Amino acid sequence: MKKTIKLTMFAAPCMLLLFVSILSCGQGSKTSKKETIVEEKGIVVGANQTEEYLELLRNKNVAVVGNNTSVIFKTGNGGERYTHLVDSLMSSGINISKVFAPEHGFRGDADAGEKIKDSKDSQTNISVVSLYGSNYKPSADQLDGIDIVVFDIQDVGARFYTYLSTMHYVMEACAENDIPVIVLDRPNPNGHYIDGPMVENGNESFVSLHPVPIVYGMTIGEYAKMINGEKWLKNGVQCDLTVVPLENYTHNTAYSLPLRPSPNLPNDKSINLYPSLCLFEGTDVNSGRGTEKQFQIFGSPFLPQASYDHTFVPEPNFGAKTPKHLGEECYGLDLSKTQDLDSLNFSWLLDAYNLTTNKENFFKRYKHFDRLAGSEKLREQIEQGKTLAEIKATWKSGLDEFKNVRKKYLIYE
Incomplete structure (x- = not known):
């Protein structure tokens, strides 16, 4: 149901320009110099396309999984460049019953690995439930009374960035409790290549939860479709998933993040x-x-x-x-x-x-x-004195297999 949204209504900030690169997504792929298109054309993030999802939230008890990057961008010069998704939805009459917070917290200011406690958001007085404290997965009690969940967090395209795992467990909990999930898509700043070793069976963890390479070349919306389609959720359950896609984006589009996605990624x-x-x-x-x-x-x-x-x-x-x-x-x-x-x-x-x-x-x-x-394979290869070429050669079959899985879930070229 992807629609064309007028950029005068829902454009990203003027600082976000569209660049097109001639890239390939192969193992260790090389890139030619990026060619800048003269015409400026803003990427439209999923959150900005309110006409795609606002009516799905009307008269519902809504939970938002978000952090400091969960924003709706504004147009025009001067004034605020964006509003937080929660503030915007509340001003539109949507009932936000609860917020779920990932690593670094709802406002995105906690250290890496620092446990986050449940709290009240000082700006909205909404209950904030931590998904990086006593539990990674929302419990049935925490989801009690919730009719629909909106997930909107900026990813950076690396497997060990924990927001992917947070999304996995939110989808799993919602599938088990018959609650629909809406993912508001955002660009992947490292979406132009695929590279690295795969997660091997038995080595799954919160920083490596799925059988994908370190760099997987997908947006978070595409990744959510892959989690669902490959039945990676517990017992093969699948959630009722809606992805609100991006406009004016391809995997070769260079994207400068307007907000720091986590404390130690400043630019x-x-x-x-x-x-x-x-x-x-x-x-x-x-x-x-x-x-x-x-x-x-x-x-x-x-x-x-x-x-x-x-x-x-x-x-x-x-x-x-x-x-x-x-x-x-x-x-x-x-x-x-x-x-x-x-x-x-x-x-x-x-x-x-x-x-x-x-x-x-x-x-x-x-x-x-x-x-x-x-x-443990990569560490053992390094300790054994393997060369970079020898190490990367062992990734090829896994990368080839992953690319075949990946292409089933792509939304963008």
Whole structure:
């Protein structure tokens, strides 16, 4: 039921421009330089297409799964650029009975991994139920009296970004309780390529819940269709799912996020580097937490200064109260000026392992590394001295199989 919405009514902010790139979605695919179309054409996010879903919410008790990125953009110059989805729906007469909050909380300001408590939203006085505290999945009691659930959270296109798992458990709980789910789609800033190892059977976790590669090249709406269609929910249940699609978007559309999607992804560069640097979270290397260049630099006290010319000292800051190597001088690389990636860069990880002076403890958080990687295989390959080419060759069959599954659920070219 995708409709054409006049951009004068529901356009993204003027800062969001449409860029078209000639990209391919192969393993380690290379990208030509992005060609900018002269005509500006705003992407229209699902939340802005209120005529597609507002009537589905009328006279219903509605729950919203959202955070600070759940917004409706405004047009025109001056004034506020957006309003929060909850505020907008309430002003339209929709009864918002409850909010479910993912990792980082409803307002998006909690540290990574920090448990979130149930609360009341100070701005609306609506009950906020945490899905990153005592439970990841809404209980039947928490869904009691809810007629429909709206999911609207900005994803960044990496498997270990936990909002995918939150969506999975919301869909599962709603399927079990006969509650429809509406997903308001948003662009994937890393949607232009597919790369990385697959999650292997028996290695599922909250940061690697589905059999997909690290970078999967789908919007969150397409991903929801895949969860449902592949019957990945418990006991193969399927929820009553509606996806409100994007306008003026393809997987090759470059998208600059107007809002920080989580505390440690402050800008486009960090979002582009995140899929390649997040595996450092399972090692003794700091990936920029505790600095102003989160996921744009990395370093460790155990990397040789002769090979790593960037130094930094992690300190407590927004999104990182106790960063790794707090107060210690770290040696590493500053990647903030590097060219944007169109494939995973694992050479930084391999080089760091090969050059560290603390190799026996490099994977001291190896259980977490294995969860991020999707199995113990990648760590074992690195420890065995496999080359990057040898490692990537082992991904090919899984990537090929995934691409065949993926194409069944694509909404966009």
